[in-house]
Amino acid sequence: MLRSVLIAGLMLAALPFSAFAADLPDLGGKKIAVVTENAYPPLQFVDPKTGKPIGWEYDAMNEIAKRLNFQVEYLNTSWDAMIQAVSDNQYQIGMDGITINDERKQKIDFSEPYMRSEQFMLVRSDEKRFTDPKSFAELKDTLVGSQPGTTNFYVAVYNVLDGNEQNPRIKLFETFGATIEALKTGDVDLVLTDSTAGKGYVDASGGKLKLIGGPLGAEDFGFIFPKGSDLKAPVDAAIAALKADGTFEALNKKWFLDYKLGQ
Template identity: 60%
Template sequence: MKPLALFAALTFAAPALADGHLPDLGGRTVVIATEDAYPPIQFKDPASGEAIGWEYDFMAEAAERLNFTPEYEKISWDGMIAAVGAGEFDMGMTGITIRDDRKEAVNFSVPYMTSQMMMMVRGDEDRFEDAAGFAADDDLLAAAQPGTTPFYVTVYDVLDGDEANPRIRLFETFGAGLQALRAGDVDLVLSDSTAANGYVAASDGGLKIVGEPLGTEQFGFIYPKDGDQDLIDAFDAVIADMEADGTLESLNTKWFLEYELGG
């Protein structure tokens, strides 16, 4: 595991009161671990350098409804689950897939997003059209981040189950893997359907999706294993509230359909 790379980040002012029908966190500060490397879920605006994305918009709205101050600290994906699980942060967010093995280290919120894993390739790719075609050609390479859902789907659903398969090129961030795809250094990147559709729409034909979805995943926020149950319950309540009133769907529309990544 790589050393934790922690940096002080942004703090937003707390609102005066929470919504009356939701828990009130009393203006407390909630320290949130972030990665800022998974657009459009969370990333640095290429023009301003500001941390933006789906989760930041969600958190700003949640802060209004629950009455808390979000304070962000950046950490690498490699160390996030262990650090949050050990109580170094109040919670963590970076499009984290809810999985049983991760539940051994952290607590999860209820899902705030459900997505499907898609195969993203260059727009002129004609050597394969599905997972079987990719697996059959030993010259083809895939990009992945170690320890992520795309990594495990690549290994177990696309290739041969060998986590050391040399056809997988590992990158520290999703963005680096996507850049390698664009440059022709790899031939496949897996991404959740919402993000993949956003990238393809903004690529002006440079990227496309091939094949059928490779399984379904749900995203959730993470908390220390022995963390604050009141905080977990409050976030579960606000997720349900924002789903019921259409806020989550509005965020999906903004970040996956309207926002042109990198533009």
């Protein structure tokens, strides 16, 4: 059944562009600055073979730009600066696997969700000391690596540990990639990740990493805009079209089923 659904999605994606684009706005070819971090595979990252940025979000944004008729200027900034920078109109769109929540909505506008993901525990493949949040918390000497201010950080604080955001068992890093390297080298014992990025890192690890336990909760990802942006409605319309015609399903297959990161 899954194979049939995927094939059907790919067939829909191959239908003529005009079949789905007739009602989408035309933005007249204007240039739009889109910012990301390039550190969250397989959504966006730098290809180690070519040095070029690639990923699910790049493919999706490029398709949105084509259908809405605008030019994308991709720019980079750190995760901890991104939301404020978009809020300050330094960039017109942000994409970085950003979880939609009410606190962030006070600063920026979100698109409609383009992806739903769940949080999982990523550990070294030889890890046997714990199998779930409770057994991890009970060990007392284990460490979790995280970026400050991310969904992963808050899930670690409130769903895994004791609710203390200053807990010394949380070791902070500037990038998500740095938390993965710390996990591999044994500097931390756990990294929380959504299922999509986690699968990418497991595939890339050559058997050194694994996901354990069940999902710790679901989260929706959205693109972000400055408050009141006139780009939100067109992008929302394009997202709806890409969901309806199977394009997003084809991207899911490309990046989460077929693509082996690092090969």
